[in-house]
Amino acid sequence: MISSELAFYAPATLAEALEQLAAAEYGATILAGGMSLVPTMNLGLARPETVISLNRIDELAYIEEDADTIRIGAMTRHRDLIGHPIVQAHCPSVAAAASVIGDVQIRNRGTIGGSVAHADPAGDYLPVLAAAGATAVVRSATSERRIGAREFVVDIMRTALEPGELLTELELPKLPADGGSAFVRLARVEGAFAIVNAAAVTSGGSATIAVGGATASPAVAEVAGDASLEEAGDAVYEATEDAFGDLSGSAEYRREMARVYARRALAEARDAAANGGGAQ
Amino acid sequence: MKLPISIAINGQTRSLEIDTRLTLVALVREELGLTGTHVGCTTGNCGACTVLLDGDTVKSCCVLAADVDGQEITTIEAFSTGASTLHPIQQAFADNQGLQCGFCTPGMVLSTHYLLGQNPSPTEADIRHGISGNLCRCTGYQMIVDSVLDAAQRARESAPSASGAAE
Amino acid sequence: MGYVGKGVPSLTNTRLVAGRGQFVDDIALPDMTHVAVLRSPYAHARIRSIDTSAAESLPGVIHVITGDEVKANMNAIPETYDTGAVGAKGVKWYALCLDRARYVGEAVAAVVAEDKFAAYEARDLIEVDYEELPVVADPEAAMSDDAPLVEPDWGDNIMATRDITLGDPDAAFAEADGVATGSVRSSRITGSAIEPRGCMASYDPYDDQLTFWDSTQNPHPLRQYLAGTLGVPDTSIRVIQPHVGGAFGLKMPTFQEEPLVAYLARKLGRPVKWIEERTENFQTGGHARDTRFRYDVAYKDDGEVTGIRLEVLADVGAPTALCGWGMSFVTWYCLPCVYKIPNSETHLRSVVTNKCPWNAYRGYGKDAASFLMDRIMDHVARETGLPRADVRFKNFIPADEFPYPQVSGAMLDSGNYAAALEKVLDMVGYDDFPRQQEEALAEGRYLGLGIGQELIPEGCSMPGSLILNGSDGVEVRVSPTGDVTALTGITSPGSGNETGIAQIVADGLGCELSRVRVIQGDTESCPWGFGNYSARSIIIGGSAAQLAAGDIREKMALVAGRMLEADPADLEFSEGNVTVKGTPGQAVSFDDVASDVYRNPHGANMEETEPALEATRHFKIGNVYHQPEKQGRFSAYPSWPNGAAACIVEVDPETGQIEILKYCMVHDAGTIVNPLLADANLHGGIAQGLGAALYEQIVYDEAAQPLTATFMDYTIPTAVEIPRMELAHQETPTPFTPLGTKGVGESGVGAPLGALCNAVEDAFPDLDITLNEVPLTPSRVWSAIQEAKTGAPEREAVSR
């Protein structure tokens, strides 16, 4: 039950949104798909005084490609990422992650920008973006910044965003022709947040693996292209020293699962590479 | 804060002034009196509040009413006008006992409608994934899955065949 | 001919699929007000003072109520399970805490306001000065001498105790070939009906009538409890049950909010509505199952179990007026379930803690007993090296020994456990499984097969109880046009019993099913009945319906006989026609008979016959023993449905994650009135059992703060996790109901616990894994695998 008084704005352009954000005296809360924000408001855990909805800003919903990168607007809904040809061709793990988030209804409304900005440790895009070496594009009324995906999440549900800033875009390098990628996850039931989730990218002489769910932000390990799966798993295990535990599993269990899923992600990424990169 | 909005609800345009704290499900149930959409959690988990927003299923407990200005909302009430005019999906649920208490059922019907729109010939696994955002505590899902399979079959049979053969 | 035995879809389906059902929150009355309840954030705290002034001054707020007002104006809520009758300790529980809160979520104050926004906003403005008190969070710690007390007056935290020795366990253990020891634990869970609780009340002061709509299972009992709490005549209250969005036992009265809302509506003279939020449901809507067992079992080398010693420790949460704690008694009462074990010693401790009270939940403790016995049988199989099915066959109560007096005093009415198990083993492919398992293992896949038995007695009848008792009424009316109404004391929280009742009535009258309309859940129109629980609706309510229909049929036969100048004994009623056997041309319609009864009470056909076609009958079920001094035993359950389940799972050894590949069950509920709805109920029961076995767990921390407050944390299975279930029925009718029906409403929920544990253990034939605690979360299974591999219970990072 949302009971605290609420001022609501739904600007039609990014510029307007940034102005309203800058003008909000006591700060404003950004509303994207609302699939994380509104439940917390319903529970009374978040009580924003001002909400700025991005749902009317069409210019923030896009999937575009340049020569080496693909760019995804923050308001792109999970659903629109799943079957998109550019995503499928150049960063299929984003589609793989989008396809397992929550359920149909959540995917119809939730956005990639909201998910990343929410920075849930088990958020499914985070390891994908970390493994890919993606960049978050952040804007305020007066400036634009680019933040590496691995630096974007600073703690559990805390990001590098400053007051007045919006996440507007995620930019991912295209998977090289000889590369492969994969995303895999372990969850209690369908639609539940992951216990751990893992993404791997292989390209040329190295592989990058990022595992979410065990630590505040994804644990990243880079291994040589010919590293064994065991080595990769061990490297991730080492990188999850500050793992936390919760109802779905102890810290130790999560670390072990991080190890297992690192191996599985890498194995699948190598298979994908062997099969010509593409979709999984 | 009060806010004027205008929506198309089950095909009818309505302009009203709402409290910004109102969620879409509360708008539908309490302001518009369409109580076929239910509330089981308000955290986006159960799917009892599923409605179509511009044709797509969403969990209306997690959408602010203020945020749907200018949009089209379709609820379970749009699917029939009386006992003899049940939508084929509803008829399939009724015939296959795809419900017990009926609390999850409107949401299930809307998710089925959306699923069949995307995939007219779903496998059992497709169906189970397609309705995984709708929790049911009564049925163990089996007769719901059978209802969806039956609804798909009925829809395929009543669709005009490719050769265009008339009745 | 006949509808009984046919799989007719539920009569309520049309309305419900159309979204035109009416659940309590769908009811809106002019001038309606809304309640928000302030709940204790502490597991145990003294309420020093409450400042309501800020809340009261918020625009839109009508009234703020605290414990002081409750104390001055309301009685304690009457107990629904009489603690005194069974030597247990009780408490006085009020609609709001008077001076002390004993679990997180216990109701402390409430706001009535013009709209929900104001109610909830004001609720957050109430300031309570709490003094935190020491907390009892663990049932074992609760039993220690220096434990803080949940109820200071009690002197300890033990609510109820049972120590019973039957036969000669000492001798059995002394003469055994072997003795095994173990422990079993089933976690705290809750039923999670998708519709939360809710109620609404409206008061007419001129007529002194309170109308009370409630998402409840038991309208008549609730009326008694409301009247008792308010101190008003029960005739001044009418309880109406609208559609109920699932209940599973948890909507049995009486919760704090029910009398609170009733009181507020009377006081304010305006309709008052309260609808529970999901988080409130997790905190206060009633929990179940939190039980720990320790066992010793004495066995012979041939698998015969000769004696058991059991310690049962149930964490029933805080004591209240709810009937849930009685589940711990029923667990004890069912033991040793389907087995013939002559010598036993059982020690039950029902212990209170600062957690949400138990309320009834599907299985009502029977599930836990079946789980324990499954684990014991599997343990004996492991020790003796005998196949697990053989150990069960060896110990089953033989089919020719029914009615069988079980050690607790229970009289098991009927059954053929061996035949059911044989059948389910066949369905699951037990004999062929080793080959299947080996093939899978060659591909690196770990498959396991598990067996579970359940015994789920039904029709609970407790002496002195106004909610759990063994009778129920049905009124059947045939109108002047020949249309039929059946009004029942039983209710349906969505389980479809109204359809079964209609089938029984249609058959009883010999008319079409389409003529019959069933009315339930209104104390004003429906005859007395205890409502819905313990799968009693068809066995007791259905039997009453049969009696009432029979009375009317008899009168109609008399009249029709006079109309046709035939002997009533020669008449056949079928599909709305009455014909004379052998002379098909000689007939009169059902409608014409009804019409004549009403139009010509003084006519020739009605001579010496009481007018009208209305009959109310109450059925008292047999096989209940409430007079031990005279009957030699006490027994509360008349009917003993049972089942055998078998499943095949695949376990991921690296993660501990389980996938159910196959789940089969053979169930014996005696005569099945409606196979479609019986299967539907079984599906639901099995799914809830699988949820409890694999996913569900209410968790509290050491300060008794609940950590599971939403469906995000409390994971109930979706359509993806629940497999397609294969069912078969074995109909061993009970001699104690006219149709031989035994009840199916709770069945399916017990067997998954043991079956799943057993299946996962079986997936690792080379490892010595014992899984005696549910739910089988991936981390729990994974840890067990690691322990078995390393032999070390406490392990640090193991490199692989």
Ligand SMILES: Cc1cc2nc3c(=O)[nH]c(=O)nc-3n(C[C@H](O)[C@H](O)[C@H](O)COP(=O)(O)OP(=O)(O)OC[C@H]3O[C@@H](n4cnc5c(N)ncnc54)[C@H](O)[C@@H]3O)c2cc1C
């Ligand atoms: C039942 C359920 C299951 C779910 N399961 C999963 C799952 O399995 N995996 C998973 O990853 N997620 C899951 N989610 C979360 C889902 O992915 C959400 O869509 C996502 O976390 C938030 O996206 P949103 O667009 O809905 O953002 P919102 O809820 O609107 O916003 C989330 C937060 O981000 C902020 N924010 C949003 N957009 C911006 C922006 N552009 N710039 C700055 N700040 C912004 C908001 O202020 C808010 O704090 C689940 C949610 C639910 C309800």
Ligand code: FES
């Ligand atoms: S009420 Fe919206 S998902 Fe449960």
Ligand code: FES
């Ligand atoms: S039919 Fe009751 S919740 Fe689905």
